[in-house]
Amino acid sequence: MNKKVVTVIKDHFMIIVLVVVYVLFMIGTSGAIFQPMNFNALITQNAYVYILGCGMLMCMLTGGNIDLSCGSVVCLLGAFGAYLMMIRHMSAGAAIVLMLAAGIIYGIVLGYLVAYVNIPPWIATLAGYLAFRGLGTAILSGNSKTGSISVAAQKAFLKVFSGKLFSSKMGTLNIPCMVAGILAAAAVIIINTRSRAVKLKKGYEADSASSVAVKSVLGAAVVLLVAYKLGMAGGIPTVLVWVAIVVLLYSFITEKTTIGRHFYVVGGNMEAARLSGVNTKLIMFTAYLNMAVLTVVTTWVVLARFQAANSTAGTNYEMDAIASCVVGGVSAYGGEGKVSGMVVGATLIGVINLGMSLVNWDANLQKVVKGAVLLGAVAFDIISKKRAQ
Amino acid sequence: MARILLEMKNITKEFPGVKALDNVNLQVEEGEIHALVGENGAGKSTLMNVLSGIYPFGTYTGDIIYNGEVCKFHTIRDSEARGIVIIHQELALVPEMSIGENMYLGNERGRKSHIDWNTTYAEADKYLKMVGLTESSKVKVKEIGTGKQQLVEIAKALAKQAKLLILDEPTSSLNEEDSKALLDLMLQFKKNGMTMIIITHKLNEVAYVADKITVIRDGSTIETIDNTGHNVDEDRIIKGMVGREITNRFPKREGVAIGEINLEVDHWTVQHPLYPERKVVDDVSIHVRKGEVVGIYGLMGAGRTELAMSIFGQSYGKLLGGTLKINGEEVTLKSPTDAINHKLAYVTEDRKGNGLILSQSIKVNTSLANLDTISSKKVIDKDKEYQVAEEYRGKLSIKTPTVEQLVGNLSGGNQQKVLLAKWMFAEPDILILDEPTRGIDVGAKYEIYCIINDLAKAGKSVIMISSELPEVLAMSDRIYIMNASRLVGEMKSSEATQENTMAMILKSGRGD
Numbered sequence: 001m002n003k004k005v006v007t008v009i010k011d012h013f014m015i016i017v018l019v020v021v022y023v024l025f026m027i028g029t030s031g032a033i034f035q036p037m038n039f040n041a042l043i044t045q046n047a048y049v050y051i052l053g054c055g056m057l058m059c060m061l062t063g064g065n066i067d068l069s070c071g072s073v074v075c076l077l078g079a080f081g082a083y084l085m086m087i088r089h090m091s092a093g094a095a096i097v098l099m100l101a102a103g104i105i106y107g108i109v110l111g112y113l114v115a116y117v118n119i120p121p122w123i124a125t126l127a128g129y130l131a132f133r134g135l136g137t138a139i140l141s142g143n144s145k146t147g148s149i150s151v152a153a154q155k156a157f158l159k160v161f162s163g164k165l166f167s168s169k170m171g172t173l174n175i176p177c178m179v180a181g182i183l184a185a186a187a188v189i190i191i192n193t194r195s196r197a198v199k200l201k202k203g204y205e206a207d208s209a210s211s212v213a214v215k216s217v218l219g220a221a222v223v224l225l226v227a228y229k230l231g232m233a234g235g236i237p238t239v240l241v242w243v244a245i246v247v248l249l250y251s252f253i254t255e256k257t258t259i260g261r262h263f264y265v266v267g268g269n270m271e272a273a274r275l276s277g278v279n280t281k282l283i284m285f286t287a288y289l290n291m292a293v294l295t296v297v298t299t300w301v302v303l304a305r306f307q308a309a310n311s312t313a314g315t316n317y318e319m320d321a322i323a324s325c326v327v328g329g330v331s332a333y334g335g336e337g338k339v340s341g342m343v344v345g346a347t348l349i350g351v352i353n354l355g356m357s358l359v360n361w362d363a364n365l366q367k368v369v370k371g372a373v374l375l376g377a378v379a380f381d382i383i384s385k386k387r388a389q
Numbered sequence: 390m391a392r393i394l395l396e397m398k399n400i401t402k403e404f405p406g407v408k409a410l411d412n413v414n415l416q417v418e419e420g421e422i423h424a425l426v427g428e429n430g431a432g433k434s435t436l437m438n439v440l441s442g443i444y445p446f447g448t449y450t451g452d453i454i455y456n457g458e459v460c461k462f463h464t465i466r467d468s469e470a471r472g473i474v475i476i477h478q479e480l481a482l483v484p485e486m487s488i489g490e491n492m493y494l495g496n497e498r499g500r501k502s503h504i505d506w507n508t509t510y511a512e513a514d515k516y517l518k519m520v521g522l523t524e525s526s527k528v529k530v531k532e533i534g535t536g537k538q539q540l541v542e543i544a545k546a547l548a549k550q551a552k553l554l555i556l557d558e559p560t561s562s563l564n565e566e567d568s569k570a571l572l573d574l575m576l577q578f579k580k581n582g583m584t585m586i587i588i589t590h591k592l593n594e595v596a597y598v599a600d601k602i603t604v605i606r607d608g609s610t611i612e613t614i615d616n617t618g619h620n621v622d623e624d625r626i627i628k629g630m631v632g633r634e635i636t637n638r639f640p641k642r643e644g645v646a647i648g649e650i651n652l653e654v655d656h657w658t659v660q661h662p663l664y665p666e667r668k669v670v671d672d673v674s675i676h677v678r679k680g681e682v683v684g685i686y687g688l689m690g691a692g693r694t695e696l697a698m699s700i701f702g703q704s705y706g707k708l709l710g711g712t713l714k715i716n717g718e719e720v721t722l723k724s725p726t727d728a729i730n731h732k733l734a735y736v737t738e739d740r741k742g743n744g745l746i747l748s749q750s751i752k753v754n755t756s757l758a759n760l761d762t763i764s765s766k767k768v769i770d771k772d773k774e775y776q777v778a779e780e781y782r783g784k785l786s787i788k789t790p791t792v793e794q795l796v797g798n799l800s801g802g803n804q805q806k807v808l809l810a811k812w813m814f815a816e817p818d819i820l821i822l823d824e825p826t827r828g829i830d831v832g833a834k835y836e837i838y839c840i841i842n843d844l845a846k847a848g849k850s851v852i853m854i855s856s857e858l859p860e861v862l863a864m865s866d867r868i869y870i871m872n873a874s875r876l877v878g879e880m881k882s883s884e885a886t887q888e889n890t891m892a893m894i895l896k897s898g899r900g901d
Contacts, residue, residue: 202772205791258760258767264749265757271743275704275735276758276811277726335748 010384014328014341014377018348025355032358033351036170036233039226044162044305046350047239048074048298052321053328053342054250055294059287060325061254061263063270063334065121067288067318069110069128070295074314076136077103077299082149082309083139085157092157100296107292115284129318137311148310151303161242161304164235174231181227185220192216239301246297251339263287267334323370324349327377349373393454394419394584395440395473395553400451402435402444409435410449411608417553417586417601422579424599424616425588428630428802428830432608433588437555441475442468455553472552476542478561482530489513489526492545516544520574535689536567543574554578555586560594561828564689564856572598590830592623604629631832638835639863642842647866648679650717651850652700652733652819657711659699669695669706671874677819677850682841684865684882685854686890692874693854694738697821701735702728715819729758734817736808738824738854740801744808747797751789752778754796754807758815781810785840802833809840819850826860838864858887872897 009016025033032038052070059065077099084095110128113119141147151157166176192212199206207215230236254260265273266283274280298317303309328345330337352373356366395417402410410432417423425433438444440453442462453460455471462468465475482491489510498512499505513526520540524533530541539559546554556575560568568591575585575598589595595602596619604611604626611629614621627638659670670692677683685693698705700713702725712719715731722728728735737744745754755778756763763773778792785806789799796807805825812820822841826834841864844851855861861868862882870878870893878893 204775256768256771258764258769261753261757261760261769265746265753268746268748269743272737272746273757275701275725275737275743277724277729278757279724279726335746 013380013384014344014348018344018351021348021355022351025351025358029355029358033355034229036229036231038354038358039229040233040237042347042350042354043230043240043243044237045354046346047237047243047301047305048317049320049324049346049350050243050343051246051294051298051301052317053324053346054246054339055291056318056321056325057250057254057330057337057339057342058263058290059121060322060330060332061267061334061337062284062287063267064332065114065284065287065334066322067110067125067291068122069125069132069318070291070298070321071314071317071319072129072132072136073103073106073292073295074299074302074317075309075311076132076139077296078303078309078313079136079139079149079311081299081303082151083143085151085154086149087143092154092160095157096300099299100293103292103296103299104289107289110292111285111288114288115281121288125318133311133314136309136313140309140311148308150308152307158304158307159238161238161300162307163238165238165241167235168231170234171232173228174235177231177236178227180236181224181231184227185223188219188223189216192219239305242297242301246294247339247343254339259283259286264335267331267336269335320346320349323374327374329381332378345377391418391420393417394456396452396454397436397440398452398454400436400439400449400453402432402439402449409608410439412451413605413608413610415603415610416613417584419584420579420582421600422575422585422587422598424595424602425586425605426590426592426595426602426626426630427605428800428832431605431630431830433605434557435608436605437475437557437586437588440468441465441473441555469549472550473555474546474549474551474553475555476546476557476559478558480535480538480542480562482538482541484531485529487527487529488517488524488533488541488544491530491541492516492526492548494545496549512548513544516547517541519547520544521570534567536563536570539563539567539571540574543571551583553584553586555588557588558590558828559587560589560591566688568594590828592626595626596621596623602626606630606632627831630830638831639860640835640839640842642682642845645680645842645845647681648848650676651679651715652677652852653714653717654700655712655714657696657699657713658709659695659706660709662706665707668709668874670699673711673871673876675852675869675876677852679818679848679850680845681867682845682851682853682865684861684868685852685871686856686858686861686868687871688894689856691871693871694823695874696871697735697823697852697854700728701725701733701821704728704735729815729817732816732818734758734812734815734820736812736820736822736825738827740804740808745796745804745811747795749796751782751787751792751794751796751799751807751810755781755792755810755814758811762814777814778810781814784813785810786836802829802836805829805833805837806840809837813840813844817849819852820844821852821854823854824856825853826855826857834860858890862886862890870894 056067059067080102081095081099084090084098085092110124113124114121140149143149166174168174192215196206196212254263262273262278262283265278266280270280302313306313324346325337325342326332326345327348328341328343330342349370352369356369393416397413397415400410400413401408413432413436415436427433439449442465445463446461455473460471483494492513493509497504498508510526517524517526520543522537522540522544524537530538559571563571572594575587578585587598596616599616602614602616602621604614606629614625653676655674657670657673658668661667661669673696687693695705699708702722704725713722714720720731722731741747752774756774760769763770763777775792782789782792787803787806787810789803796804799807826837841851841853853861853864862885865882868880868882868885869876870890872894875897877897
């Protein structure tokens with residue numbers, strides 16, 4: 001095969017896998033996965049993975065470190081928030097602020113333990129994993145006979161974190177949604193062409209005009225397709241806005257800022273980073289504080305989606321976030337990985353989940369498939385890197 | 390003429406995009422010591438990896454004729470079975486295991502079902518004696534020094550019934566005394582009929598032990614020189630290695646005005662980070678002037694690196710006492726960041742361990758210590774970053790197609806240049822260079838020396854730590870001599886000689 005084709009395939013392998021898997025499920029579900037409803041489901045069901053994935057990415061960049069506690073923290077903070085709103089009758093705004101404050105305190109303690117006391121992150125967070133679900137369940141069962149607190153009455157809270165923007169009737173095209181989609185598609189094309197033009201003007205290496213054109217057109221097409229499908233499904237899910245903000249913000253931080261760069265170099269060689277004047281302890285601290293803050297955001301959207309806090313909320317979220325990062329090419333040893341990769345990884349896992357439940361596969365078999373995908377992705381990554389050397 | 394034991398004929402090995410070896414020929418006679426010299430990246434290690442089966446048969450072209458037979462090694466075990474044993478530059482010992490366990494790792498004595506420890510240790514002791522070690526084979530590897538660990542590696546090779554021993558830079562981490570002992574051991578093996586191939590950068594070692602010298606450059610054999618008289622012309626080897634004449638191995642530095650004292654360290658005392666009773670730096674006072682190059686010479690473990698790192702924002706050990714003045718003003722530097730802000734730079738001796746981010750590009754490494762200059766409001770200006778990296782690539786002639794190249798893919802000399810680029814871009818006034826030419830070839834060394842001279846000309850103060858005495862003597866204006874954590878002497882380099890320098894170390898009475 002042509003060398004160029006091989007590199008293109010290698011660089012976009014996970015995207016290609018995503019498309020292939022999607023097409024297979026389209027055949028397998030006779031098109032059901034392509035229904036507007038399921039586009040909506042894909043986003044609302046997986047919103048938590050994208051948000052936690054950004055936090056997990058930052059932790060992993062520092063040297064393959066992970067946070068096992070985030071799923072249990074979602075459970076605890078959800079219980080705490082529901083308790084504040086429903087039992088103590090606080091306003092949604094006050095509950096949001098207090099949840100954030102609790103998350104930040106946890107982040108500071110965890111960050112301190114990891115960065116300054118040198119407790120290995122997986123042990124420090126394993127403690128949280130065990131303790132917080134217990135604590136969350138205790139709050140719930142202490143305040144409710146069913147062990148679950150409904151927040152369905154908190155309309156303001158639900159409106160901010162769930163539901164639809166510009167909502168409309170199912171099956172009719174939602175105009176504002178379509179307009180937003182067109183604007184976003186235009187942005188994709190403009191950003192791609194401008195970045196190439198700037199590179200050429202300054203005399204840097206740039207991708208060929210045809211490859212930029214293909215990228216732009218495909219990117220814009222996907223955006224338009226999603227916008228159309230969401231438009232047919234009643235509007236933009238509010239949670240998509242939260243996900244977009246988080247994903248864009250972390251893409252910016254990791255790619256453009258000095259602090260983002262510091263995460264990569266700490267993971268690449270901690271001693272070299274320290275001797276180059278990087279405050280490595282502060283970076284480790286920041287990684288876990290940041291993770292806690294994103295866990296709070298996750299709790300908000302999850303609580304709003306289920307409209308209730310219960311003791312199983314957030315189960316396995318930490319694993320989903322780690323899996324998305326790893327499938328998306330984030331190095332398990334640190335120092336390498338991109339937000340865009342994590343997004344592809346999360347989407348791939350989301351599509352597999354959705355597809356498998358649509359074709360009604362056995363739940364146990366679903367787990368087996370997910371495990372195989374995870375292992376396959378990492379094996380591919382490592383083998384292809386070895387070849388390249 | 391002795392029998393040819395090994396012949397490698399027209400060996401060609403290609404990696405994607407590069408021809409690492411191009412029709413290389415090598416002939417080794419039975420019972421000789423054959424030196425393989427060449428710049429970093431010339432293909433010496435690749436050739437040895439082909440020989441030992443690390444690159445299996447079929448991934449290269451050409452023939453390996455050993456003992457009169459064409460060999461097709463598929464794994465390192467195949468070559469070891471024939472008695473070809475390679476000792477790699479980086480020691481491959483497990484520190485927590487005993488010497489005996491290490492020696493028979495993967496080659497265990499006993500039956501398939503269990504290891505016979507009595508045989509293991511008895512045999513291990515026998516081979517240890519052969520390399521002149523008196524330690525019991527039950528001692529843990531971490532408890533003996535690097536020099537002895539290197540000997541354990543050799544004993545391990547002997548235990549594999551080696552007939553052809555390949556030593557890849559065996560002395561690169563040894564001090565002079567240990568190096569000499571190792572070379573003498575090689576000569577003794579030779580008397581017993583062993584055939585050896587040695588890869589090294591140190592030409593004095595080559596001249597000392599080798600019977601024949603094969604020079605490799607850019608993946609091709611340049612020539613094989615006879616050295617049975619041990620009087621080969623070093624300049625001829627260097628010319629063969631770099632492809633041009635180097636008339637002077639140390640470029641001259643002339644007309645540099647030496648200014649005022651820039652850095653002054655007084656009564657500096659540092660405690661070991663783990664063992665409080667040990668002082669790694671003991672009451673050391675040094676100073677350096679603007680435009681001056683000051684050498685710090687000493688054997689390994691003399692406390693030079695510890696002194697340098699401690700000055701650089703207390704990044705090693707615990708400071709017990711001492712004052713630091715920069716430009717006449719007393720300062721307290723508590724972290725590398727403080728040190729960098731006070732225009733200090735420490736260029737580490739261990740570029741892979743704590744100098745460079747190998748998994749990142751040249752660009753990222755170059756900008757690392759001074760990101761703020763190319764950022765506004767903490768957002769990196771990628772254009773500026775690229776320009777800076779390009780600028781230093783040109784200035785230091787770093788050989789690479791693009792500054793996006795990963796540093797891990799560069800040769801040692803080019804990695805060292807990237808490390809220097811990083812610290813030059815941090816715009817320091819005082820640079821501490823710790824073993825700036827370790828493990829790099831003659832050509833790259835010359836370029837590094839030129840950079841040092843340029844730094845001095847620009848009015849910077851340079852402290853150069855080195856274990857190579859000729860280098861220290863030629864490059865410095867003044868030298869300090871350290872031994873066993875203390876400063877034992879100071880001399881103008883014009884007055885210093887190998888003899889009086891070594892004498893100072895020996896007279897200090899604490900030499901080990």
